[in-house]
Amino acid sequence: MRTIVESSGLPADVYSAECPTRQVLNHIAGKWTILIVDALIDGTMRYTDLARRVQGVSQKMLTQTLRQLEADGFLTRTVHPTIPPRVDYDLTELGRSLAGPIAALREWTEAHINEIEKARQRASK
Amino acid sequence: MRTIVESSGLPADVYSAECPTRQVLNHIAGKWTILIVDALIDGTMRYTDLARRVQGVSQKMLTQTLRQLEADGFLTRTVHPTIPPRVDYDLTELGRSLAGPIAALREWTEAHINEIEKARQRASK
DNA sequence: CAGCATCCCCGTTGATACTG
DNA sequence: CAGTATCAACGGGGATGCTG
Numbered sequence: 001m002r003t004i005v006e007s008s009g010l011p012a013d014v015y016s017a018e019c020p021t022r023q024v025l026n027h028i029a030g031k032w033t034i035l036i037v038d039a040l041i042d043g044t045m046r047y048t049d050l051a052r053r054v055q056g057v058s059q060k061m062l063t064q065t066l067r068q069l070e071a072d073g074f075l076t077r078t079v080h081p082t083i084p085p086r087v088d089y090d091l092t093e094l095g096r097s098l099a100g101p102i103a104a105l106r107e108w109t110e111a112h113i114n115e116i117e118k119a120r121q122r123a124s125k
Numbered sequence: 126m127r128t129i130v131e132s133s134g135l136p137a138d139v140y141s142a143e144c145p146t147r148q149v150l151n152h153i154a155g156k157w158t159i160l161i162v163d164a165l166i167d168g169t170m171r172y173t174d175l176a177r178r179v180q181g182v183s184q185k186m187l188t189q190t191l192r193q194l195e196a197d198g199f200l201t202r203t204v205h206p207t208i209p210p211r212v213d214y215d216l217t218e219l220g221r222s223l224a225g226p227i228a229a230l231r232e233w234t235e236a237h238i239n240e241i242e243k244a245r246q247r248a249s250k
Numbered sequence: 251c252a253g254c255a256t257c258c259c260c261g262t263t264g265a266t267a268c269t270g
Numbered sequence: 271c272a273g274t275a276t277c278a279a280c281g282g283g284g285a286t287g288c289t290g
Contacts, residue, residue: 001236005238012234012238014160015179016180017180017181022181025159025234029154029158029159047273048272054140058263071248072241073244073245073248083270084272086272094240097233101233105150106139109149111128111137115198116145116197116219117130117131119219120197123196171251173251183283185283186282208251209251210252210253211251254287254290257285258283259283261282264278265277266275266278268276270273270274
């Protein structure tokens with residue numbers, strides 16, 4: 001089934017450098033996107049929850065990635081005007097539909113890590 | 126089902142910065158990896174085939190990504206000692222098992238591009 | 251054809267400090 | 271708590287030229 005991109009009238013094609021799908025794919029393939037979306041599958045997380053869960057991410061990249069995901073419509077950002085402040089992040093319906101394929105990728109990686117490490121050892125000889 | 130990483134004895138966990146799965150996930154999330162693996166689903170491709178198919182990739186990044194994928198055991202590189210030279214790239218069994226989740230991601234992107242562009246327009250107002 | 255080597259830029263990322 | 275601001279560094283990535 002072939003999608004027509006409404007903004008251009010052309011068929012969606014990630015292989016085309018100019019197709020908007022390419023940019024979206026690059027967002028999804030960002031260093032932190034997969035981990036963040038995957039972390040939100042089980043429900044709402046606060047900023048600090050995510051920072052603790054996604055080990056190694058800096059504040060800057062966490063914020064930056066979250067804003068990008070929000071702009072793409074994958075998650076919502078809810079600010080509670082309390083003191084101290086509290087911000088909740090939740091997947092949108094669109095985000096949840098993306099979370100499936102993303103979880104599959106995470107699971108694949110975890111399931112095949114031993115096979116990959118063996119291949120690497122063979123390659124380094 | 127929980128995988129134990131043989132090299133460390135610890136459970137596989139992409140959320141841990143030190144887990145080898147994290148590095149593999151970062152490879153998969155590389156700017157060109159998804160497109161290249163996806164392009165190989167239908168079978169053998171030569172270097173120039175890939176360069177033409179994956180629009181926008183430079184020779185350097187194409188070569189670099191192919192070598193990384195080879196080292197990870199996702200594809201094989203077969204050099205035919207002919208003149209002019211000819212090099213075939215094929216997914217390994219491991220690579221084909223990865224291609225499933227990757228194709229799902231590409232298909233998701235192409236299927237939802239219009240919804241995403243609408244979200245972006247709302248975000249930019 | 252299928253690359254490797256080199257130069258070099260600039261965008262991404264990280265560290266650090268500060269704030270409502 | 272949940273960021274923002276700023277600076278510095280690193281390496282991803284492109285352009286060009288050359289080769290077996």
